[in-house]
Amino acid sequence: MVGRRFSRLVVLKADGSTRWGERLWSCRCDCGVVRTVKGKSLRASLTRSCGCLAKRNSVTHGGRYTRLYRIWRGLRDRCLRPNSKDYGRYGGAGITVCHDWATGFASFRAWALSCGYTADLWIDRIDGRGPYVPSNCRWVTPTESNRHRCTVKLSLDSAVEIRARVAAGASHRLVAAIFGVSRASVSYVCEGRTWISS
Numbered sequence: 583m584v585g586r587r588f589s590r591l592v593v594l595k596a597d598g599s600t601r602w603g604e605r606l607w608s609c610r611c612d613c614g615v616v617r618t619v620k621g622k623s624l625r626a627s628l629t630r631s632c633g634c635l636a637k638r639n640s641v642t643h644g645g646r647y648t649r650l651y652r653i654w655r656g657l658r659d660r661c662l663r664p665n666s667k668d669y670g671r672y673g674g675a676g677i678t679v680c681h682d683w684a685t686g687f688a689s690f691r692a693w694a695l696s697c698g699y700t701a702d703l704w705i706d707r708i709d710g711r712g713p714y715v716p717s718n719c720r721w722v723t724p725t726e727s728n729r730h731r732c733t734v735k736l737s738l739d740s741a742v743e744i745r746a747r748v749a750a751g752a753s754h755r756l757v758a759a760i761f762g763v764s765r766a767s768v769s770y771v772c773e774g775r776t777w778i779s780s
Contacts, residue, residue, distance in 0.1 A: 583607055583621065589630035591619065600664045602674045620664070628662055628684045653705055654683070654690045657714050680715040697721060741771045748772050 583593045591609040597618045598606050605621040611632035623629040660668040661679045682689040693716050694705075703721035705714075712718045740761060747757050754768045761768075 583624075588624040589627065590635065591617075591624065591629070591631060593624070600674075602664075602670075604664070620662075623662060626678075626684075627681060628679070630685060649701055650691055650694055650699065651687060653694075654687050657705065658684060661714065677711070678713040680713065683714060693719075694721070744768055744771045 584595060586593050588609070590612040594608045594610055594616065596605065597608040600606060600620065606618050607621055607624065608616060609619050609624070609632075610616050611634060613632060613634045615632035615634070617632045619629045658679055659666040660672040661677055662673055662684065663669060664673070666673075683693075697716075697720065699721050702723070704724055706720055706722040706726070707714065708718050708720060744757055744761060747760075748754065748768065754765045754772075758765045758768045
């Protein structure tokens with residue numbers, strides 16, 4: 583890897599690894615900035631500069647201060663930036679972002695607008711273990727998003743048991759730990775916002 587060029591970055595030396603065992607490399611950007619980058623991000627062309635390309639893109643696409651831009655930055659950060667608080671559940675767990683979305687907001691915005699994006703919708707992956715790619719993403723309401731997030735782990739039988747345990751006096755914290763979901767998910771099940779009884 584040392585000496586290889588990846589777009590605007592040239593690899594200088596190995597620089598340790600992430601806590602998930604991903605190799606890190608110290609790279610010099612054509613603009614002069616030295617930055618540490620994951621090897622897989624370099625090889626997949628997910629990181630092509632120190633950030634100067636993104637800054638240039640943010641000026642030209644004109645969407646930097648929009649909600650849609652924040653959604654795009656959020657999904658990129660949790661999949662590609664090891665220092666993101668959610669990286670362990672996304673990038674660290676193998677969830678990726680397609681090249682077009684990872685390298686430019688304009689392509690993400692074009693997809694979003696062609697697929698019915700409005701300011702009251704959230705992005706949702708159809709397969710919760712799959713990547714952020716156009717064929718695996720959709721726009722849903724917050725309630726639909728919470729239902730999908732919860733039902734990835736819970737069956738209807740589990741939901742019935744959760745309701746029974748909470749009704750018997752078990753705390754939401756304890757029930758969440760037993761079933762491997764968040765306390766919010768337990769609340770959604772008990773309130774009928776997910777797994778609504780017929």
